[in-house]
Amino acid sequence: MSADYQVQNNVAVITLNNPPVNGLGLATRTAAVEALQLAEADPMVKAIVITGAGKAFSGGADIREFNSPKALTEPTLHTLIRTAEGSSKPVVAAIHSVCMGGGLELALGCNYRVALPGAQIALPEVKLGLLPGAGGTQRLPRVIGLEAALDMIVSGNPVSSEKLAGSLFDEVFPAGTDLVAAAVDFANKMAEVRRPGAPPLPKVRERKVEHADAQGFLDAARARVKAAAGAFPAPLECVETIAASVNMPFEEGCKFERSRFIHLTQTVESKALRHAFFAERAAGKVPDVPSDTPVREIGSAAVIGAGTMGGGIAMNFANAGIPVTILETKQEALDKGLATIRKNYENTVKKGKLAPEKFEQRMGLVKGSLDYADIAQADIVIEAVFEDMGVKESVFRRLDQVMRPGAILASNTSTLDLNKIASFTSRPQDVIGLHFFSPANVMKLLEIVRGAQTGKDVLATALALSKKLKKIGVVSGVCDGFIGNRMVEQYIRQAGFLLDEGALPQQVDRAIEGFGFAMGPFRMGDLAGNDIGWAIRKRRALEMPEVAYSKTADLLCEAGRFGQKTGGGWYDYQAGDRTPHPSQWVDEMIVQHSKDLGIQRREIADQEIVERLVYALVNEGAKILEEGIALRASDIDMVYLTGYGFPLYRGGPMFHADTVGLANVLAAIEKYGRAYHGEAWKPASLLQRLAAEGRGFNS
Ligand code: NAI
Numbered sequence: 001m002s003a004d005y006q007v008q009n010n011v012a013v014i015t016l017n018n019p020p021v022n023g024l025g026l027a028t029r030t031a032a033v034e035a036l037q038l039a040e041a042d043p044m045v046k047a048i049v050i051t052g053a054g055k056a057f058s059g060g061a062d063i064r065e066f067n068s069p070k071a072l073t074e075p076t077l078h079t080l081i082r083t084a085e086g087s088s089k090p091v092v093a094a095i096h097s098v099c100m101g102g103g104l105e106l107a108l109g110c111n112y113r114v115a116l117p118g119a120q121i122a123l124p125e126v127k128l129g130l131l132p133g134a135g136g137t138q139r140l141p142r143v144i145g146l147e148a149a150l151d152m153i154v155s156g157n158p159v160s161s162e163k164l165a166g167s168l169f170d171e172v173f174p175a176g177t178d179l180v181a182a183a184v185d186f187a188n189k190m191a192e193v194r195r196p197g198a199p200p201l202p203k204v205r206e207r208k209v210e211h212a213d214a215q216g217f218l219d220a221a222r223a224r225v226k227a228a229a230g231a232f233p234a235p236l237e238c239v240e241t242i243a244a245s246v247n248m249p250f251e252e253g254c255k256f257e258r259s260r261f262i263h264l265t266q267t268v269e270s271k272a273l274r275h276a277f278f279a280e281r282a283a284g285k286v287p288d289v290p291s292d293t294p295v296r297e298i299g300s301a302a303v304i305g306a307g308t309m310g311g312g313i314a315m316n317f318a319n320a321g322i323p324v325t326i327l328e329t330k331q332e333a334l335d336k337g338l339a340t341i342r343k344n345y346e347n348t349v350k351k352g353k354l355a356p357e358k359f360e361q362r363m364g365l366v367k368g369s370l371d372y373a374d375i376a377q378a379d380i381v382i383e384a385v386f387e388d389m390g391v392k393e394s395v396f397r398r399l400d401q402v403m404r405p406g407a408i409l410a411s412n413t414s415t416l417d418l419n420k421i422a423s424f425t426s427r428p429q430d431v432i433g434l435h436f437f438s439p440a441n442v443m444k445l446l447e448i449v450r451g452a453q454t455g456k457d458v459l460a461t462a463l464a465l466s467k468k469l470k471k472i473g474v475v476s477g478v479c480d481g482f483i484g485n486r487m488v489e490q491y492i493r494q495a496g497f498l499l500d501e502g503a504l505p506q507q508v509d510r511a512i513e514g515f516g517f518a519m520g521p522f523r524m525g526d527l528a529g530n531d532i533g534w535a536i537r538k539r540r541a542l543e544m545p546e547v548a549y550s551k552t553a554d555l556l557c558e559a560g561r562f563g564q565k566t567g568g569g570w571y572d573y574q575a576g577d578r579t580p581h582p583s584q585w586v587d588e589m590i591v592q593h594s595k596d597l598g599i600q601r602r603e604i605a606d607q608e609i610v611e612r613l614v615y616a617l618v619n620e621g622a623k624i625l626e627e628g629i630a631l632r633a634s635d636i637d638m639v640y641l642t643g644y645g646f647p648l649y650r651g652g653p654m655f656h657a658d659t660v661g662l663a664n665v666l667a668a669i670e671k672y673g674r675a676y677h678g679e680a681w682k683p684a685s686l687l688q689r690l691a692a693e694g695r696g697f698n699s
Helices: 026-041 077-085 102-109 124-128 136-144 146-155 179-192 214-229 234-247 250-265 268-283 308-319 331-350 356-365 389-402 418-423 456-468 482-501 505-515 521-528 530-543 552-558 584-597 606-626 633-643 653-660 662-673 685-693
Strands: 003-008 011-016 047-052 056-058 091-095 098-100 112-115 120-122 301-304 324-327 366-369 380-383 408-411 431-436 445-449 472-476
Touching (some): 003 026, 003 179, 011 026, 026 047, 047 056, 047 102, 047 179, 056 091, 056 102, 077 102, 091 102, 091 179, 098 102, 102 136, 112 179, 124 146, 124 234, 124 268, 136 146, 136 234, 146 214, 146 234, 214 234, 268 472, 268 653, 308 324, 308 331, 308 366, 308 431, 324 331, 331 356, 331 366, 356 366, 380 389, 389 418, 408 456, 418 431, 431 456, 431 482, 445 456, 445 482, 445 633, 456 472, 472 482, 472 633, 482 505, 482 521, 482 552, 482 584, 482 606, 482 633, 505 521, 505 606, 521 530, 530 552, 606 633, 606 662, 606 685, 633 653, 662 685
Parallel strands (some): 011 047, 047 091, 056 098, 091 112, 098 120, 301 380, 380 408, 408 431, 445 472
Antiparallel strands (some): 003 011, 431 445
């Protein structure tokens, strides 16, 4: 049953009932239309109330139907709304809670709307790269006014029902009112005033959008929205469609809305946003760890190392209200780490993003210590010491001795073998990787590294913890670099080879930033510190001497150019300023290095730069997928969208490859494989197979 029907005091009460949020899928629409027809036909029924069961009026259209024929199967959302609007009896929408998207559009098709305070009202379609496609852009401005409607539709943000009293809502009852009973009374009152000769029932479609200077306002809105929307077409389409509510008769406006909606559903940007929406929800699911797996209680935490990462990780716990102790070897390092945390919070207060009283509360949750005895009772400990197996070994042996049984022992290592780290303890089932990204108090991504022996309850606890810390947790198997850094390694290798062949750092960065990356590889290196990659390359040179890199990055580091922290890296920097300036020294070093290699430098097109960097990610991603390191292609996309600045409107590397077509991606990879350092381009067999079958990673 997806809509319940009941008659109370001569009023038909139709309750949308499709848990969890009464999405208006086909079955629900069918039941609602049938209920409306039943009410229309019953002479005892004087009026109709539409409401929602459970925790929502309606969360809107069922987005799983978007790319399926179901969305267009009758009764469509339009038909449902028109059935409500066409009723000869007063129809009242009674809203107690979430009323979004298609849910609000349905409410706008009713003659009256009543609500309880605190209900969340929104047209959030823009967040999926769409616009409200069932009359919302035409009806909302007619009810709440042009400016307020534009704000709601272009932002997609929810507004609390009490703020819409007197505009959207005919009545907002006091909190605690029995909404359905009050709505039934209200409906009866509206039915009573409908004696013969009374004016017809009010319909939103018959109203006009009132505004003193609608065209002036719309022009200003176009300019403002266009500037803010970047690569996304939907916000401006929202403005144009809202403009139609002013400039066109209602039916024409609805047709225009429909055509723009259909256009947007076909855009890559909207497809990418919908992909990301589902990818985020899929990421928390691990097939052999069901959602009812017991989790361990995390009431206290400890962090080992108060450096760049340790401090940021500790802040995450304090932000979530979990007390955390940071352990260091020296008082000086501890003081420095704690001072950085304090300064970070102070800056947040200065920016007005943290209430001053919360500042002391957060700092009060962070303690420092030099003594393992102080952390022994913690429920979880996260190690963030130097990226060196020897140091990790001594820390984990110690943790194994001191931590209480059942405590989770986590490592923030970015590249090292988690199984080896686990083997330093007598409890490998309690060991897991929790790979945060820098700055750890800001970045959304948390790679959760599942060791060969990590317990299912430990994994389930880590997934639950990622939500508590407001992170997006993505599970990775064990390999050098896990999902994100293993892929970025190939991307950075290509960036280096491009320098040998003829490009300069600023050209590479500009090209990939033009593709939409937040930051190119060389600016990124300067920010993170080029010495980190240098150390990793030195280790790999011993483990995998056959893997070739451009030597330019080593030459850079040998000259002490580690990046922003040393005043120069791939770029020059002025004191206190993060603006990169092309460096003559670097450019000459690169050109000289090509000469030393005997390479005739050539003009490299931006398209080649973008393809080589992005397809290097894709090819390695495909290997990660076929090895089972990532559970699904969309997990890889989530890692890149939330941890590496991959442009959201392209949906992540694997989704982007699907958009380009895997046969095209493979052809490009084979072409690059015949050129400089072609051994870096060995195509993943999964890519070859899917390309041959005409499929995509996400299909
Ligand atoms: P860092 O050098 O800034 O901090 C390391 C801290 O650990 C120092 O304060 C040091 O005094 C302390 N320490 C060293 N040995 C210790 C021991 N035995 N006991 C207690 N404290 C000890 O290093 P960073 O950048 O914070 O990296 C830490 C870990 O996080 C590494 O495994 C790194 O690979 C990983 N990581 C780093 C990222 C970054 O962007 N910096 C990103 C993600 C992971």
